[in-house]
Amino acid sequence: MESIDLSVVIPVYRSEETLPTLVERLLLVLNHTGKRFEIIFVEDGSPDNSWGVLHDLQRSYPDHIIAIQLMRNYGQHNATMCGFRHSSGKYVITMDDDLQHPPEEIPKLLTAIETNGMDLIYGYYNLKRHRAWRNMGSALANLFFKTIFGHTIPFSSFRIIRRELLESIFSYSLNFTYIDGLLAWNTQRIDKVAVAHRERLSGRSGYSIAKLAVLALNLFTNFSLLPLQFITAWGFLAAAGGLALGCYYLVYYILYGIDVPGYASIIIAVLVLGGMQLLSLGIMGEYLGRLHLNVNRKPQYVEREVLTATPAVTVVNITGPQVRAAS
Numbered sequence: 001m002e003s004i005d006l007s008v009v010i011p012v013y014r015s016e017e018t019l020p021t022l023v024e025r026l027l028l029v030l031n032h033t034g035k036r037f038e039i040i041f042v043e044d045g046s047p048d049n050s051w052g053v054l055h056d057l058q059r060s061y062p063d064h065i066i067a068i069q070l071m072r073n074y075g076q077h078n079a080t081m082c083g084f085r086h087s088s089g090k091y092v093i094t095m096d097d098d099l100q101h102p103p104e105e106i107p108k109l110l111t112a113i114e115t116n117g118m119d120l121i122y123g124y125y126n127l128k129r130h131r132a133w134r135n136m137g138s139a140l141a142n143l144f145f146k147t148i149f150g151h152t153i154p155f156s157s158f159r160i161i162r163r164e165l166l167e168s169i170f171s172y173s174l175n176f177t178y179i180d181g182l183l184a185w186n187t188q189r190i191d192k193v194a195v196a197h198r199e200r201l202s203g204r205s206g207y208s209i210a211k212l213a214v215l216a217l218n219l220f221t222n223f224s225l226l227p228l229q230f231i232t233a234w235g236f237l238a239a240a241g242g243l244a245l246g247c248y249y250l251v252y253y254i255l256y257g258i259d260v261p262g263y264a265s266i267i268i269a270v271l272v273l274g275g276m277q278l279l280s281l282g283i284m285g286e287y288l289g290r291l292h293l294n295v296n297r298k299p300q301y302v303e304r305e306v307l308t309a310t311p312a313v314t315v316v317n318i319t320g321p322q323v324r325a326a327s
Contacts, residue, residue: 005035007089011042011079015097016049023057025103040066040083045073058307067307074301077177082301093160101158105195109160112193119165119187123158123195148224149184153192175298176290178218231280
């Protein structure tokens with residue numbers, strides 16, 4: 001078989017209306033690159049007819065499209081990891097399924113990684129077409145990312161990855177996946193290139209505020225001890241402050257006597273310290289809970305069906321490296 005130059009991996013969720021247009025524009029762009037390519041769609045438990053549309057598209061373009069259906073919704077990062085393991089391209093591009101990442105911008109990413117020797121190139125936007133709350137969530141996630149990894153490059157789901165870097169993260173088979181953190185763990189050769197960002201043509205984003213919060217937790221608990229270090233620092237400051245305040249009142253009592261402390265100050269102290277204790281227990285519980293689920297091998301993803309140019313295969317109870325059984 002001929003080697004593949006370029007793989008495009010696209011998680012799919014609630015995109016039955018945009019998929020035909022996306023494939024049409026992708027094929028037009030990728031054919032003009034002169035590269036041998038494949039397009040890998042991973043249907044992530046979508047409640048609409050996205051899988052039916054993908055089934056028809058794969059039948060129409062069997063030489064270029066691989067379609068994978070997961071057993072349920074596992075999240076964008078887990079679905080993307082599934083697509084990675086099915087890819088074979090020298091370079092792998094990830095993008096969204098809603099056409100906010102224009103396929104026409106792919107040549108910019110490809111040219112950048114072929115000419116500057118980087119392992120990872122992010123497409124960044126001078127103007128994002130998301131809602132204000134979504135932009136604020138993305139900005140906060142980028143701030144966390146910079147704090148943890150020290151990279152100033154803003155990350156996004158529109159990226160191109162060199163094969164050698166991609167294969168370095170295949171050994172990660174745990175459930176709480178954060179692809180950008182895994183990539184940043186394995187290389188410092190990261191750059192960016194300006195790309196356009198379009199309005200969503202139909203539907204709504206699969207990300208809610210709660211899901212963005214879970215991603216932020218994945219970033220911190222998987223790749224950093226900062227929350228635990230924060231708890232330690234707060235405990236030290238609270239203990240030091242309490243000791244200093246105790247010494248102050250002791251001296252004040254010896255020299256001048258002391259009145260009965262006010263009710264308000266006692267309640268405030270109890271509520272603040274009690275709240276911080278509960279917050280501390282919650283953060284430690286997040287670490288322990290994720291460790292518990294990973295020890296019990298909560299699956300990263302499970303494939304229901306894979307459609308390729310060859311007869312379809314079924315993959316059962318798979319996480320990590322794939323083991324296929326012919327259907």
